[in-house]
Amino acid sequence: MKTTITANGIAINYRLDGPVGAPVVMLSNSLMSNYTMWDDQMPLLAATYRVLRYDQRGHGGTEAPVGSYSIEQLTTDAVALIEALGITAVHFVGLSMGGFTGQLLAMDYPDKVRSLCLCDTACAMPPSSLWQERIDIARRDGVAALMPATLERWFTKKFRESGDPRLDKVREMILGTEVDGYIGCAAAIRDMDLCGRLAEIASPTRVIVGADDPACPPAYAQTLHQGIAGSSLVVLPDAAHLPNIEQTQLFNEALREFLAGGA
Numbered sequence: 079m080k081t082t083i084t085a086n087g088i089a090i091n092y093r094l095d096g097p098v099g100a101p102v103v104m105l106s107n108s109l110m111s112n113y114t115m116w117d118d119q120m121p122l123l124a125a126t127y128r129v130l131r132y133d134q135r136g137h138g139g140t141e142a143p144v145g146s147y148s149i150e151q152l153t154t155d156a157v158a159l160i161e162a163l164g165i166t167a168v169h170f171v172g173l174s175m176g177g178f179t180g181q182l183l184a185m186d187y188p189d190k191v192r193s194l195c196l197c198d199t200a201c202a203m204p205p206s207s208l209w210q211e212r213i214d215i216a217r218r219d220g221v222a223a224l225m226p227a228t229l230e231r232w233f234t235k236k237f238r239e240s241g242d243p244r245l246d247k248v249r250e251m252i253l254g255t256e257v258d259g260y261i262g263c264a265a266a267i268r269d270m271d272l273c274g275r276l277a278e279i280a281s282p283t284r285v286i287v288g289a290d291d292p293a294c295p296p297a298y299a300q301t302l303h304q305g306i307a308g309s310s311l312v313v314l315p316d317a318a319h320l321p322n323i324e325q326t327q328l329f330n331e332a333l334r335e336f337l338a339g340g341a
């Protein structure tokens with residue numbers, strides 16, 4: 079289903095589920111995915127919350143302008159979407175790139191953030207040369223060339239070899255990412271460093287990470303946890319970069335408990 083709204087100068091693809099009038103939980107996707115990456119969280123969340131899912135700039139059904147994007151742009155996209163839908167403030171849940179957006183949202187637009195859940199993310203992802211290499215590969219060979227290494231970062235070997243049917247959907251998501259969208263977002267990640275500003279985050283915050291995440295490892299989550307006053311940290315066993323898919327029950331429980339905490 080494609081529902082778009084023009085905000086921040088681009089068409090943003092989004093979906094609303096759950097009871098009208100309930101507190102809004104906004105879910106923000108990672109690089110090379112789209113809002114369906116949250117499908118396993120929907121039965122839990124939509125029973126209690128109004129859930130706003132959207133595709134970040136360059137991903138899924140959202141427009142993919144040519145050129146480098148910035149983390150500021152990804153953040154003002156989220157702000158513009160919230161405002162265009164007439165929402166006052168959200169419980170923001172972002173995974174990886176979604177977590178970068180969430181951090182800057184909480185820093186620059188604190189009134190829009192009731193709480194913040196940062197999943198498998200970081201305040202910076204050096205070295206910038208790594209992102210430039212990936213950009214060059216995508217430009218030359220397309221996003222398919224990035225798929226094998228991406229799957230290795232996203233899931234443990236055990237899960238990759240499990241034959242879980244959700245892996246096919248994940249492959250489709252990766253292949254469905256427009257090259258311009260990948261390049262634009264990878265440039266935003268290459269150029270991002272929010273580490274010096276973590277103390278500005280005042281929203282109630284939970285940090286979640288897969289114990290075996292090689293992309294945003296637990297050490298990065300520790301940096302977030304230590305830098306954000308009052309935050310809590312949950313490390314999920316037997317999961318890599320996408321624990322919301324690989325360890326759905328544990329991830330959902332960590333999220334449910336946090337959201338129910340009255341944040």
Ligand SMILES: O=C(O)CC1=CCC(=O)O1
Binds near residue numbers: 109110231
């Ligand atoms: O795909 C990866 O390797 C890791 C990643 C960085 C930003 C993001 O969203 O995923």
